[in-house]
Each structure stands twice: as C-alpha cells, then as structure tokens.
Amino acid sequence: MSKNYELIEVSKQGKLGLIALNRPKVLNAINRPMVSEILDAMENFEADSSVRAIVLSGKGRAFAAGADIDEMANDNAIDFELRNQFKDWDRLAMIKKPIIGAVQGFALGGGFELALCCDMLYAADDAEFGFPEVNLGVMPGAGGTQRLTKLVGKTRAMEWLFTGKRISAREALHCGIVNTLIAKELLLEETIKAAELIANQAPVSIRFIKEAVLKSVDTPLNEGMELERKNFYLLFSTEDQKEGMRAFIEKRKPEFKGK
Known part of the structure; x- marks a missing residue:
C-alpha cells in the first residue's frame, strides 16, 4: 500500500493484508490516532479485491499493553460523548473479511479489546491477556465486557473484570479466547500460514460464514438459522460455487475468484 502510516506498519503479502x-x-499502547x-x-484492505484476509500483529515485545492513559487522564464524560470516542471501534466490527490476530507478550485493556475484534487468534506461549481498567477506577469501553462474556461466559468474565487479573496464554486457550499456542519465534510465520489457508478459500463463502457465525452470537437459534439458510442459497449464485463443485467432480484443486 502506498499510504504512509505513523503508528502502524502496513503491507501486502500475496492475498493477505498485514497490519x-x-x-x-x-509496548504499542493504543491511542486514538x-x-x-x-x-x-x-x-482499504476491505475494498481491495486482491486481499482476502487480514493479519493483525504487534511489533516488539507486546501486542498492545493497553490504552494510552496519558491521552485520556484529563478527559470527562462530555469530552467522550462529543468526540464519539469509540466510533472507529464500531466500524472495525463491520469489516467483512476475516481478521486473524497474532498476540505475543501483553494484550491488556484496549489491546485485549483489539485482539477480541479478530475472528481468530494465535498466541505465543508467553502471551498474557487481561482487563486492568478496574485498577484505574474505570472499565472497558470498546466492547471488552461484551465480547469477553460472549466468549467465556458470565462467571469467568466477572472474575477477570472485577479483579483485573491476568489470563495466561494456556488459560486463554483453555477458555476458547485463542485458537492455538505457538512458540514466540514462529508466531507471525505460523499465523500467516493459517491466514493463507483461509485466503485461498472461496472469498464469498468466507464472507457469508463470518456473517452467519457473528449473527449466531447475538440472536436466537431460529434467526441465525434463517440467515444461514439465506446465505447457503445465495452461494449457489456464485461462480466460485460452480468452480468448487466442478473441481471436486474433476478431482482437481479449485481456482476461486471471489465472484
């Protein structure tokens, strides 16, 4: 990508967008910029048809060790309301392409919230997650209480949010927060391999699967089933469905084009 960013590194690798x-x-403290x-x-990656999956990682020793406290220490409630503090976070949730996160070191506070925005998470065995906001007299505000509770259930979420206690990589794996643990020196390489596997699938199928799974988190079973069925039917109007089934019959690898 030609655009220059000051606080993130952005590149493309094959069918992947890397951030x-x-x-x-x-430690990659997250500020508004x-x-x-x-x-x-x-x-931009969402609009780029050559990009089929997005990998999100952090440079250095941590994924992101929290929000930038200096930035908000003197804010008040009206400042946040007028700024619409979390509007960009809300738009992150609208990304349709799969987002795969690679977490090493700390993913705390806003860093944990950003990790929870990913569709899949790969973690180094030294990773630590947590919401320490309670120690500052505040609470998560970019979806932390909601996404964590939906992942791990009420009682575990309450414990971690009430105490600010750290969650080890192994505990995060056990509770379904992360998909797998990887040695730190191999983390990004293995995450990219996993993302490439997803990027080589039929893009419209991946898009519709993501929509249906996210719908299932927030709606009754019958509503989720209605969406699943609609998306299933719609995929039969794609060229990729024809190619995928033809390739299966012809015993060859399909060449998906995202159409």
Whole structure:
C-alpha cells in the first residue's frame, strides 16, 4: 500500500493484508490516532479485491499493553460523548473479511479489546491477556465486557473484570479466547500460514460464514438459522460455487475468484 502510516506498519503479502502495531517503545499502547490508522488500513484492505484476509500483529515485545492513559487522564464524560470516542471501534466490527490476530507478550485493556475484534487468534506461549481498567477506577469501553462474556461466559468474565487479573496464554486457550499456542519465534510465520489457508478459500463463502457465525452470537437459534439458510442459497449464485463443485467432480484443486 502506498499510504504512509505513523503508528502502524502496513503491507501486502500475496492475498493477505498485514497490519502491525508499531509503537514498540510504549509496548504499542493504543491511542486514538492509532485506532484511526488501523481502521483506515482495514477499510482499504476491505475494498481491495486482491486481499482476502487480514493479519493483525504487534511489533516488539507486546501486542498492545493497553490504552494510552496519558491521552485520556484529563478527559470527562462530555469530552467522550462529543468526540464519539469509540466510533472507529464500531466500524472495525463491520469489516467483512476475516481478521486473524497474532498476540505475543501483553494484550491488556484496549489491546485485549483489539485482539477480541479478530475472528481468530494465535498466541505465543508467553502471551498474557487481561482487563486492568478496574485498577484505574474505570472499565472497558470498546466492547471488552461484551465480547469477553460472549466468549467465556458470565462467571469467568466477572472474575477477570472485577479483579483485573491476568489470563495466561494456556488459560486463554483453555477458555476458547485463542485458537492455538505457538512458540514466540514462529508466531507471525505460523499465523500467516493459517491466514493463507483461509485466503485461498472461496472469498464469498468466507464472507457469508463470518456473517452467519457473528449473527449466531447475538440472536436466537431460529434467526441465525434463517440467515444461514439465506446465505447457503445465495452461494449457489456464485461462480466460485460452480468452480468448487466442478473441481471436486474433476478431482482437481479449485481456482476461486471471489465472484
């Protein structure tokens, strides 16, 4: 990508869009300009038909060790309301392409919230997750209480949010927060391999699967089933469905075009 970003590194690798948080001296603490840059990069990848999956990682020792406290320490409620503090976070949730996260070191506070925006998470065995906001007299505000509870259930979420306690990589794996643990030195390489596997699938199928799975989190079974069925039917109007089934019958690998 030709656009220059100050707080993230952005590149393309084959069918992947790569975004790396790049404030390593402050452990990639997340401030408002960084969130705006992440959103801009993701929306550009969303509009780029050559990109089929997005990989999100952090440079240095941490994924992101929290929000930039200096930035908000003197804000008040009306400042947040008038700024519409979390509008960019809301738009991150609208990205249709799969987002695969690679987490090493700390993913705390806003960093954990950003990780929870990913569709799949790969973690180094040294990764630590958590919401320490309660120790500052506040709470998560970019979806942390909601996404964590939907992933792990009420009682575990309450414990971690009430205490600010760290969640080890192994516990995060056990609770379904992350997909798998990988040695730190292989984390990005293995995450990219996993993302490439997804990027080589039929793009419209992946898009519709993501929509249906996210719908299932928030709606009764019958509503989710209605969407699943509609998306299933719609895929039979794609060229990729014809190619996929033809390739199966002809015993060859399909060549999906995202149409």
